[in-house]
Amino acid sequence: MTEPGSRSNGDKTAADPPAELSLADAVHEVEQAEHDLRPPAAGPVTNAVVAAVVILLGAAALLGSWSLGVGSARTPDAGMWPFLVSVVLVVLAVVLLVTAKRTSDAERFSRGSWLVLAGLVTMVVFVAVVEHIGFEIPAALLCFVWLRFLGHEGWRTSIIGSAGVVAAFYVIFVAALSVPIPHLF
């Protein structure tokens, strides 16, 4: 795809590409430099597990569409199209499993993965309580956790920042745009 977008915090210290470097090498080098900031590549076991999960997903879709009824080419039933797609999916996933040893573009789970989990938990808390106590408290909590623990900002920045963000959201969404998001006040 043309927009990976996640090109954060590249590497300034990487050596400059010498002039005789080919273009492919140079691009590879820039990607490598960015890769240094990412967790290391996952091993063959992870790749095999990923492929197996895709096979299971495909198999489940296959059974689901079969039970919907496939019909015939002349009278296709509701399950025909998802059935065809699931067959392709399972075949491709089997190829992925067979070639799992040679793939190197998956990442290992790192200590940073716990941050991702914590980030997800703040969102789940938000959606669980927003209908009951409004968006203000869960939003402030989410913001604070992201700033202080996921972003390593100072306590003061985190507290003032989350209060400020929630106030701004209240003014924009509730006061100005009257968006019907559940709110406390």
Added chain:
Amino acid sequence: MDLSPVIDGFGVVLEPANLLYCLIGVVIGMVIGVLPGLGPAATIAILLPVTIGLEPVTSIIMLAGIFYGAQYGGTITSVLLRLPGEASSVVTVFDGYALARQGKAGTALGIAAIGSFFGGTVSIVALSLLAPLVAGVALDFGPPEYTALALLGILLVSTVSSGHRLKAVIAACLGLLLATVGRDGFTGAERFTFDNLSLADGLDFVPIAMGLFGLGEILHNLEERHRATPAPVAVANVWPAKADLKQSSGAIGRGSALGFVLGILPGGGATLASLAAYALEKRRAKEPERFGRGAVEGVAAPETANNAAATSSFIPLLTLGIPANATMAVIFGALLIHGVSPGPQLVTQEPELFWGVVNSMYIGNILLLIMSIPLVGLFVKILRVRATLLAPITVLITLIGVYTVNNDVFDIVLVIVFGAVGYLMKKFGFDPGPLVLAFVLGSLLEDSLRRSLLIFDGDPTGFLTRPISGVLLAIFVLVALLPPVRAALSRRRARQP
């Protein structure tokens, strides 16, 4: 060619609301181009709820502005910090940063801005001439041609892009499956709804795009090790010298043409265009060793080409209804939300929308030229904003924004689920782009496949006997089989000493 719809289109652009949203779009585009982290596809996805209250033409003008604006903004960090803000500015790093270290950052930025403006403008003119012709040809397309075209489009987008081809095609299959959730239009059967009422009408595009592109990307960035952003090099004079302009004029011309052509191809787009244009200039150069050491052509060519490609990638979307890349898939979704289905009828049935959007790009490019030359200092300052401050704000905008679409908490649940899925996909090397693209085309594709089978009275060989769908499917088979066959051949060669 009848020019009156083109002129009416300018009338649409000059309406104050449209001008304002064009400005908002290009400013947002510049900003997210400068900031590493969110790409244009993610930003456009996150802003989808905002566009629902707008007129269709206004919202697409804004979203398009974000897309081509990001191509301008991405240059700034490439040149000043050696960090490409966008994938399409990766090659600009080599000569752009070399120029910056020689104290010629201003020259590099100026040349890039002028090249971008030229490439963008040439591409809009070419688009205006070519798009109605393509749409005219495609008007005769029936369901079989559309089926073949959509299949080929999805395959090309999945396989031409960088990254793992097989995984990209798998992602596309998942997208096609997700599109089948809900009530089947032909038989009325409930498919994969698990008796959940919220799923009966199918999955909405907005939470999927916002989750996979927006939240997925933010979560994925959380895992990056933090490193202090280095202070940017000071930018002095942005107006390039006449000698530099003269030296890069050839590169700008060739970059425009190459970018335009590569942008039209599905899966091509801005990144491929920038790489190809850089390679072309280096091959043509009398002293190729200058490249990588501060050759102005090395900045001019890719920056011109990525803008030309960003513009021309609207052609397949607006004339055939096939998005050429992930960002176009999100814009396709935005059009569908407004009840406009992009396709060959768009030029004739919605001329204000078509020409309004196309002509707004002239204005947008002028605004971007102003922002990139006299106001560049302002955007360099944005680099001081820390990503850690923006992440929670973006998350909250996403969670609240997705709720506002249907006032339904279930949509927040969906966006979080797809955020987690998007993170895992990126983690394990699956590009979420093909999934979103296939999802957006999924129901149309199934629809035309089943209609085709009705036309052919259940005989699938009918696809091969119609010339256009037959040729398209032949290309499909070639594209699908070529990479594995080549890989197998090269492995066999490697084994034989």
